[in-house]
Amino acid sequence: MSSAKIAINGTSATNGTNGTAKEMNGADLKKLKNANPPKVYIGSPQKEFNPSSNDSLDGNQSPTESGPPCCVEAYSPYNSCTYELIESVAQFLLDRVSIRPKIGIICGSGMDGTTGCLADALTDSTSFPYETIPYFPTPTVPGHMGRLVFGYLGDVPVMCMQGRFHYYEGYPLWKCAMPVRVMKLVGVTHLLASNAAGGLNDKYRVGDIMIIKDHINLLGFAGNNPLMGPNDERFGPRFPAINRAYDVNVRRMAKQVATEMDINNITHEGVYSVVGGPSFETIAEIRMLGALGVDAVGMSTVHEVITARHCGMTSFAFSLITNKSVTDYESYEEPNHEEVIDMGKQREPVLKEFITRLVKKIEDDRDE
Numbered sequence: 553m554s555s556a557k558i559a560i561n562g563t564s565a566t567n568g569t570n571g572t573a574k575e576m577n578g579a580d581l582k583k584l585k586n587a588n589p590p591k592v593y594i595g596s597p598q599k600e601f602n603p604s605s606n607d608s609l610d611g612n613q614s615p616t617e618s619g620p621p622c623c624v625e626a627y628s629p630y631n632s633c634t635y636e637l638i639e640s641v642a643q644f645l646l647d648r649v650s651i652r653p654k655i656g657i658i659c660g661s662g663m664d665g666t667t668g669c670l671a672d673a674l675t676d677s678t679s680f681p682y683e684t685i686p687y688f689p690t691p692t693v694p695g696h697m698g699r700l701v702f703g704y705l706g707d708v709p710v711m712c713m714q715g716r717f718h719y720y721e722g723y724p725l726w727k728c729a730m731p732v733r734v735m736k737l738v739g740v741t742h743l744l745a746s747n748a749a750g751g752l753n754d755k756y757r758v759g760d761i762m763i764i765k766d767h768i769n770l771l772g773f774a775g776n777n778p779l780m781g782p783n784d785e786r787f788g789p790r791f792p793a794i795n796r797a798y799d800v801n802v803r804r805m806a807k808q809v810a811t812e813m814d815i816n817n818i819t820h821e822g823v824y825s826v827v828g829g830p831s832f833e834t835i836a837e838i839r840m841l842g843a844l845g846v847d848a849v850g851m852s853t854v855h856e857v858i859t860a861r862h863c864g865m866t867s868f869a870f871s872l873i874t875n876k877s878v879t880d881y882e883s884y885e886e887p888n889h890e891e892v893i894d895m896g897k898q899r900e901p902v903l904k905e906f907i908t909r910l911v912k913k914i915e916d917d918r919d920e
């Protein structure tokens with residue numbers, strides 16, 4: 553494969569074969585960071601990040617004698633990742649890309665794979681493997697890539713998380729949702745999140761799309777919320793309202809897109825509930841969720857949407873129904889991650905088209 557060197561802010565990164573996709577590899581970016589370190593303030597009292605010291609870039613180091621470490625210990629349930637730190641991560645990205653996206657996309661399981669996925673459809677793209685972004689977590693789940701990709705979807709500038717972070721990976725909820733705040737400070741106003749989910753609603757079939765109109769935050773009921781801990785008003789209020797989390801206008805546009813694509817027969821609107829995972833649900837749990845009015849169940853999205861709403865972003869999310877939730881004690885069926893990934897891949901073209909058209913509508917609406 554041929555590769556040309558191109559200049560990004562005076563330093564070099566590798567340019568792909570077609571001249572439109574720039575992949576920053578780990579080694580290049582480590583060099584880049586050392587040459588041009590982001591100003592990152594960590595802990596309290598604030599400390600300037602020094603890439604030549606032993607400080608880790610991933611924010612996962614444990615407390616040291618000199619005081620609290622970076623943005624907090626990885627497993628703290630309380631978010632003390634400062635506004636300044638998120639700002640510095642956003643600045644790190646802004647210094648290295650020229651586009652200024654207003655729409656941020658999070659790709660769910662099966663939609664964030666290695667080839668043919670949404671992020672691959674972006675043109676003029678620059679991608680940052682997560683491990684090369686200061687303080688970013690890194691994904692551990694098979695089938696989830698770990699890249700932040702900037703580029704154009706159709707002619708709309710977007711930034712796209714190809715791979716997300718889940719609570720069951722061991723990250724606290726605030727850390728799972730930390731990239732949403734980075735998006736916010738990059739300038740994103742609209743969050744579009746997708747996920748894979750088990751279908752509880754009898755009308756849903758595997759492969760259907762459910763536009764999320766509301767959620768039940770089971771983790772929140774159990775006293776776990778991404779906004780726990782000190783609140784910085786620069787992000788948003790201490791007690792944000794969440795009852796209008798899934799924007800009615802964007803949902804209307806999504807339904808228009810479904811009509812235009814002639815996929816109304818596989819498109820629904822319903823209630824999503826988050827569980828902690830990684831174990832799938834028992835039959836009793838599924839029956840309980842059904843009785844609560846849940847249409848689909850998954851392991852993500854809710855903490856991202858709460859974080860986005862907290863900082864004033866417009867949010868929209870949808871589920872791909874990758875499996876039917878088992879409700880029958882006589883059944884031998886068992887949900888598994890492989891079928892989740894397979895269904896995501898099968899539906900990739902439809903979902904890509906769905907998101908591309910929706911993004912265009914949002915952009916046109918913003919311009920009006």
Ligand SMILES: O=P(O)(O)O[C@@H]1C[C@H](O)[C@@H](CO)O1
Binds near residue numbers: 660662693748892
């Ligand atoms: O990232 P999402 O919510 O799409 O992933 C779902 C939940 C688990 O990560 C996985 C289970 O197969 O799919």
